[in-house]
Amino acid sequence: MRRLVAETRIHPAQLVLPMFVAEGLSEPRPISSMPGQVQHTLDSAAREVERAIAAGVGGIMLFGVPQQKDAVGSGATDPDGILNRATAFLAERFGDATVVQTDLCLDEFTDHGHCGVLHGDGSVDNDATLERYADMAIAQAEAGSQLLGLSGMMDGQVDHVRAALDAAGHQGTAILGYSAKYASALYGPFREAVDSSLTGDRKTYQQDPANRREGLREALLDLAEGADIVMVKPASLYLDVLADVAAASDVPVWAYQVSGEYAMVEAAAERGWIDRDRLVTESITSIIRAGADTVLTYWAVEQAEWLQTRGIGARS
Numbered sequence: 001m002r003r004l005v006a007e008t009r010i011h012p013a014q015l016v017l018p019m020f021v022a023e024g025l026s027e028p029r030p031i032s033s034m035p036g037q038v039q040h041t042l043d044s045a046a047r048e049v050e051r052a053i054a055a056g057v058g059g060i061m062l063f064g065v066p067q068q069k070d071a072v073g074s075g076a077t078d079p080d081g082i083l084n085r086a087t088a089f090l091a092e093r094f095g096d097a098t099v100v101q102t103d104l105c106l107d108e109f110t111d112h113g114h115c116g117v118l119h120g121d122g123s124v125d126n127d128a129t130l131e132r133y134a135d136m137a138i139a140q141a142e143a144g145s146q147l148l149g150l151s152g153m154m155d156g157q158v159d160h161v162r163a164a165l166d167a168a169g170h171q172g173t174a175i176l177g178y179s180a181k182y183a184s185a186l187y188g189p190f191r192e193a194v195d196s197s198l199t200g201d202r203k204t205y206q207q208d209p210a211n212r213r214e215g216l217r218e219a220l221l222d223l224a225e226g227a228d229i230v231m232v233k234p235a236s237l238y239l240d241v242l243a244d245v246a247a248a249s250d251v252p253v254w255a256y257q258v259s260g261e262y263a264m265v266e267a268a269a270e271r272g273w274i275d276r277d278r279l280v281t282e283s284i285t286s287i288i289r290a291g292a293d294t295v296l297t298y299w300a301v302e303q304a305e306w307l308q309t310r311g312i313g314a315r316s
């Protein structure tokens, strides 16, 4: 009866797997703060994508971990940079079976770790960064990315990247705006995952966790600029913002269950303090219940496989 009257169900196609592909590895490297997640080689990434496709997962979101970094993040726009190479490699093999998506942000590629290029005084130069994002967007589209995840939180980024893509003939490449992205402590494990060089914080461009209205405002701005999908991030602590955005948006609304959300559950489960599998499903169910059409989650494949073997979303 509970199953019959359940208001929310998880479908594998509404789960997206974020993946890290690192340059210069001979085998996958575990990420200690994200047990079960690794920095991939191209080959191990391909195996994981095959598993994701078999489980019915809706897509993969790629992050690159380069060996060399510099002030402007040159590796991000180089067709031979690790993210563009991994995108081409995976899109060619799997682009018809799944949606290959890429993170569009400079932070993995800059030696200072910020999401943009800097002014002389060390602050982020919003408009100069937009030019780098435009070049990065074209490089990613040419590598075969079907959906660009604009996670850098520069003002005007959706509008600027859309215009650059269109002018370069990439009208079919879609834009996911990380519209309401909060300056969160929950990104900690991710910074290990991508060997981040950041010192300091991102408070001049990511949002204040205190602000709910501002989250909606950021999403409405991205909609006006032409975002094909808008996102709220992190997910679990921001379900109010997610519900607001879902009520106002006329395009799909996604949420990113981030590295810290993953790590907290894994750590407590490792100590035997919580029922891991139940909590994973409960957390994803709650994010969908609040209004997400799709969830980026490091548990995407595992949750999708449970749906295949156990048949139903809520494992309770």
Ligand code: PBG
Residues within 6 Å of the ligand: 103, 105, 106, 107, 108, 115, 151, 152, 186, 187, 188, 189, 190, 191, 202, 257, 258, 259, 260
């Ligand atoms: C920025 C980016 C970050 C995450 C996704 N894209 C890190 C940040 O803003 O510091 C975090 C994702 C996670 O924590 O799982 N390119």
